[in-house]
Amino acid sequence: MFRWNEENQQAQQAVLTRPAVTASKEVEAICIDILNAVKTQGDAALLKMAKEFDKRETPRLLVPVEEINQAEQLLSNELKAAIETAYANVKRFHQAQLPKDIKLTTQPGVLCELKYQAIEAVGIYVPGGSAPLPSSVIMQGVLAQLSGAQTVVLTTPVKADETINPAILYAAKLCGIKTIVESGGAGAIAAMAYGTESVPKVNKIFGPGNSFVTMAKQLVAQTIPGMAIDMPAGPSEVLVIADERANPEFIAADLLSQAEHGADSQVILLCNSERIIEKTQQALTEQLAKLSRKDTAEQALANSSLILVDSVEQAFAVSAQYGPEHLILQLADAQPYLNLVKNAGSVFVGDYTPESAGDYASGTNHVLPTYGYSATYSSLNLLDFFRTYTVQTISKNGLRELSKAILPLAAAEGLDAHANAVSIRLEAMNNER
Amino acid sequence: MFRWNEENQQAQQAVLTRPAVTASKEVEAICIDILNAVKTQGDAALLKMAKEFDKRETPRLLVPVEEINQAEQLLSNELKAAIETAYANVKRFHQAQLPKDIKLTTQPGVLCELKYQAIEAVGIYVPGGSAPLPSSVIMQGVLAQLSGAQTVVLTTPVKADETINPAILYAAKLCGIKTIVESGGAGAIAAMAYGTESVPKVNKIFGPGNSFVTMAKQLVAQTIPGMAIDMPAGPSEVLVIADERANPEFIAADLLSQAEHGADSQVILLCNSERIIEKTQQALTEQLAKLSRKDTAEQALANSSLILVDSVEQAFAVSAQYGPEHLILQLADAQPYLNLVKNAGSVFVGDYTPESAGDYASGTNHVLPTYGYSATYSSLNLLDFFRTYTVQTISKNGLRELSKAILPLAAAEGLDAHANAVSIRLEAMNNER
Known part of the structure; x- marks a missing residue:
């Protein structure tokens, strides 16, 4: 005490x-090699790793849709119902988080909008390791489904018997996920980050994993412009x-x-x-x-x-x-x-x-900031699957009035061309009269 | 064409x-030295840099509140009005983004909430360089003000005459910013990240800057647990x-x-x-x-x-x-x-x-994702100054019913203790009868 x-x-x-928690230089070096291999050789690199690391003789990459659809037959009624309840509750709570666009006239003739757009392609990593984690599929898959993302890729390693646990497949089916890749570790992250012949490239990668997964996520986020990951892991x-x-x-x-x-x-x-x-x-x-x-x-x-x-x-x-x-x-x-x-x-x-x-x-979502990151990071929520952008539409009179703010500020900041983009329009308006 | x-x-x-855009190893090495100096020597390191880099004989770190309050007297009426209009419009559009908590019963006896909390301490960097940027103060300061952050620190380098442009000071005043630090570059980022005798430590750092500022932001985000930055720069x-x-x-x-x-x-x-x-x-x-x-x-x-x-x-x-x-x-x-x-x-x-x-x-906000990051990152918005967390409150009957989902899932994932935390409570309920 x-x-x-x-x-x-x-x-x-x-x-x-x-x-x-410090990632070793060794883990980093191995991950860089794997990322490069998948980037340059695509599916071939993934298949090679499946042979080497997972000891698969005739590895495959994608789970056939029939296997996803039939997985529930392998589940007990209790487990099937449990997955369905978890899915329904997580969906209900996250559906309430669906964002609404904002439209506002800040001053006459100046219309400003904030719009939400689903991130187009998202990847979800589900660890295999010591236990199958259907809950991990639900906590991320429901959000991807609700966001309306066009592409959702799930990667997860196979078990020793070369299959994926049916609980994972059934949870994925409920979430509407059709692309399930039999691949784990840094290779799976690389496949989603760069895309391969079989695996669609995504814009943002979610999901927990071991030190290789964590390192690979960090590396792709740092090196591929536009690539994002969910949050720091710990x-x-x-x-x-x-x-x-x-x-x-x-x-x-x-x-x-x-x-x-x-x-x-x-x-x-x-x-x-x-x-x-x-x-x-x-x-x-x-x-x-x-x-x-x-x-x-x-x-x-x-x-x-x-x-x-x-x-x-x-x-x-x-x-x-x-x-x-x-x-x-x-x-x-x-x-x-x-x-x-x-x-x-x-x-x-x-x-x-x-x-x-x-x-x-x-x-509620079980993907949460840890290791002190809860001072600044949010628990995983539906907005993590969206991005916002703004739109402004200004009328002639709106610009005339707003120019009283733009022109002195552009002058104060010494940005002539910024001022010119306004004054050239004011001149054109005056010439119209 | x-x-x-x-x-x-x-x-x-x-x-x-x-x-x-690749940051040189040289920039990285210089930034690491500066971060270490400020981390270990605090104000003394900042003052030393002000003498060396800014050629100040008797540098100071904090702008006295009277100077912030009196800055507007140095502005033309046009510029003052322009700053006020920009402030009002940006405030109006971002005020409409104030988040609302969510409270939802997902199934009887299971209450789930999503709550927004302002990030407690935020830092804003405003570049000096070739031109003063009052607009940069407004685009970040208004959001900090609306969020209700407890601590807001603004850092900006002084001009050749050792003053900060009054337009910057007046914009900061409108945003209610009282802590303005006369410091630029990697040193300013370090001061906000680690805190010094004069500069409060913050949790999240916003703002654009040169390659040293960008590198320093990356380094503190990677090395200080819980530290966040606004978005990748380009x-x-x-x-x-x-x-x-x-x-x-x-x-x-x-x-x-x-x-x-x-x-x-x-x-x-x-x-x-x-x-x-x-x-x-x-x-x-x-x-x-x-x-x-x-x-x-x-x-x-x-x-x-x-x-x-x-x-x-x-x-x-x-x-x-x-x-x-x-x-x-x-x-x-x-x-x-x-x-x-x-x-x-x-x-x-x-x-x-x-x-x-x-x-x-x-x-609208002028801090925007660039360099292809607009595929996944949002334009700066009020939620960047908040974090979300969840709260659940479950009644005895709620837990009894929910246990039908928890227990099979915990069993499927091989997590005994997760199951035990529920069954030990069910037993206690049964013993009460």
Whole structure:
């Protein structure tokens, strides 16, 4: 237990410091090679990697549409219904985010518009690795579908048996995704960034992944003009604020549900009761023993802290300083405190709102800024699949009046040609009379 | 004149290719040194640079509030009124962009919210260089003001006489900016990114600048967790689409108003009339001769192209391929074509809507994605000063029902602890009965 008020500022900062995440030069060099190979050789490079890395004898790149359509037959009724509920809730919440154009006359004869345009082609990466992640498809695919993007590409590595999990395929089907590429890692990112014979080139790439995926996304965003990625990536993290009446079993379960994500996950408890912290510590030990991902969770707990604070208000101040990806509030009545929330990605209010609700099915997005980026970055939302541009339409009289603002400013900035573009039009108007 | 339909695809691509912009390793090395100096020595490093680079004997860092307040006395009535009109129009258009929170019950007992929070501390860089840019203050300062950001820092280099142009100070005053730092280049970016004794640390840095400013912004965004910047920078550009009845004088004036920005600016005309292109060429020569920034504009014109297309529709297709920062439509009736606009930053409709209207005073923002980034990036808008986060509040019954979606998905993804965080709560509910 870390007693916040008994420590100096340096120790306080240290307990909130995240483990350093630095990509190795080796990962960077490998990614650059892969990007170049896919850029120059296209499909051939992807197929070669499928043979080498995935040990596929006769690899293929695209999942046939019939396979996507038939995947649901391989799912249990429970899982199928679960995917459908998650899809429906996420769709409902994000549909409410559909943007509206703005049209406004700023002064007579000067019409200004703000317009939203779906990003034309988007790519979604879904990690394979230790577990299939249908939730990751939903959290990104629903948004692409709602935006009306013309091209949606999903890339994901195959399992050892060379198939893609049917839960992923069914989630993709619900999201209307028809282009599913059997490719993972930096190669998949390269394929979407440059385009190949089989894989359409996209403008923006979404999705989490391992260090190769993260590095490849950074590299394409830095080197290809017009290419964008969703947000900076970092290890997952949760911060729980609990009061003296909170349930230590619930707290421990929430901390562990984050800790099992990865050994680099960080979990923090801020609590104003020494007794609850001690009981949480016990519950952690008991619950940990039963987990299949015990080792991972145990390593993550080693980076983590149970912190005693003086008050709930202080807990919110410490949380704002940390800026957690997930913020869970196990408080008797959280409402009065909600205006103290700062720099959090997603907030879970009350004893019966565990993080896993938002991870899967409440409707909010589980793609969230982490590693302190919640000070400036948004949780993934529908606008990430749109761009805005402006339009102005000015009448002759509108320009005549507006010239009184344009001409002195152009003169002050020493930009003759800017002034001339207006005065040449004013002259033309005067000549018309 | 480039005849689009008489050239092959390679030549077509070449004519739309932007001049390469690569930051030198030298610029990067200098910026890294400056960032480190400011990070470790704070104000002392800024003062040292003011002596060395700006040749100031007794440099100061902050502009006293009285100087900001009194600056308007140094302005002509015309310029003062111009700044006020620009401020009012930009404010009106961006005020209409103020976001509204969303609150939605996705299924009974499951309340989801999307909330907007102003980014707490923002920094605005305003270049000094060859001309003062009060418009640059307005285009960023108004948005910071409307967002309600707690901290707004403006940095700008002093002129040779060691003062800041009063037009900049007055624009800042209208925007409610009280912290104005006399510092330019990479040092100014470092000061805002790390904070110094005099300069508050910010979370997001906005504003254009020279290659040192651009590099410093990139470096702090890449290395400081949580730090964000506005958008990738690139040379300014305009594309004009004109029909057979367009006024060649107006076209030439618009092309030149872009060309005078910098030698690396790019200007493109797409027109379906050979006669209009020829007349525009003549008008360019005549108007160019009279400009004070003739040399700059002339160099920019060397990168630029007048392109003959078959039809207005084809012009829009070529424009979408290029993705211009500014798109000017000198068409008899542009309305039927507006749905063909793609990948443009800001659009100027009709013969009497020159780019300089948007650069200064129409109300739209003049900070726009360039260099092909308009395929994915938005023109600067009020939401760039906000971040979103989500909140969910689930009742006991809500969780009981939602568990039917969460538990199968957690099982499918092999995440026990995610499931446990729900089942432990269901058990507690059952025990209550």
